[in-house]
Amino acid sequence: MDGKRRVADYWIKFWFEPVSAYPLAAFRVGFGLVMMANLLGQYLPHYLSFYGDGAMVSADAIYAHRWLNLPVFDLLFFLPSDSHSQLGFLYATIFLNLLFILGLGTRLSTPLLFLFLLSLHNHCPIILHAGDNYSRLVLLFLSLSGGACGRVLSIDRMLSKNKEQSALIEPVAMRMIQLQFCFIYLINWLYKICGPIWLEGSAVYYATRLTQYWRFDYPASLDNALASRLLTWSTLVVEAALVFLLWIPRTRNLMIIIGISFHLFLDLTFNLGVFEWFFIVTFLLFVDGSFYEKVFRNKEI
């Protein structure tokens, strides 16, 4: 009986005990900025080729082949199919993302942003990369937070009549993002250890030969089998460590530094859109609330 009670208490403590609002708010700002880079830098240039009148792959073909004619949520189907209306939808999404970054009307702008992004993704899923899929999940969780992500570091806070309002929030959304983040490492790690190239140590060698992902020149000194083995196995160790050690207070800060360095190195080596940046900003959620409180103390934002 005691054991069950302890599990229940731990569950309530983990998911519902109030925590500092700063980590989630800092994450909101960072995540919103990466989203903005994605919307303006990657969606906008080719938007009409995928969403406009006479798109490269028609919405009907996608609905039939990708969604197997199952019901999907897509606000774009309610709009006229002309290019102006479709482009207007993207601008509306960008505007909502701006409100989200600034923390204005967060309680409403966050779920709206999620629904708009969900529509963009469902309408043309054949252009989505892993960063898009991650951003959709994150916005789903933030939508459930009832505006908690805009409690501080926001215009909502500056406009609030109750300036003394507490900077504590219920952490459900934050915990879901943290857990999802670690699940991604775990799932990816499980797939990796099932693959012979990861066990024999050639995965980094093969991955760094893929010319479509090249960003900057890989140091020539690493262009050999020994370096490939060491980097492959180190990747497995780092990813496994990130699943568990981010949750342990004694190792958390070290893992944040290792995790950010790991993704920066990946971002310099591989061109994977904004995926690495979504992951880098997620580490902000693991930084202790007291750190932010020291930084933002007396700033009324």
Place this chain on the structure above:
Amino acid sequence: MPDQKYTVEEALEHGVSRLPPGKTRRIILSFFIVFFFILANLISLSHYPQFKEALLKRLEPLAAAFNLGQNWTMFAPDTRKLNFHSTALIEFEDGSLRLVEFPRFDLMDTASKFKHAKLRKLFNDYMVNQIGEKYRPSIARFYLQSVYDRKNKPRQLTIDFHFRRTKDPFEDGVVDKRDSVRRHLQKSTIFIYRVRD
């Protein structure tokens, strides 16, 4: 008198601004959390060949409604062991030919790679693989319309896949240097689209 640690002003600094969640709300949220993580991670695992048949069909309706689909298999369990680019050869009524090269990320600068990232998914991941072969007719029609001329109509579009396999460092005993992997000397035709008269 209960323990009173703070004055009202101090309590406002420390207490939660909303009432703590009630028991019913906690239970509902807890169910959602458990349901979501079981569903989402089953979907993630459903990309593994052994689970694909069993899981994907059952989960598809749920995953489609809110696009809960997840696929975290970057470079895993295996990765592509070849480099490639693809081209479309368009044949016109008068016998003339026009060659179109689909976007080549290996030849772009960093800014262009960022700007055109959405094209990579379609042309490099979908179009050339089995998963995206059903979209090839739509892509073919898009390109044929873009070169349409009433006086000299396009008759056929052929998509060719040009590739070069990466050498296996353990079997072949040779490491492919990065500057040697750009020349895609092997070719295979993957799709032909004929325009109806």
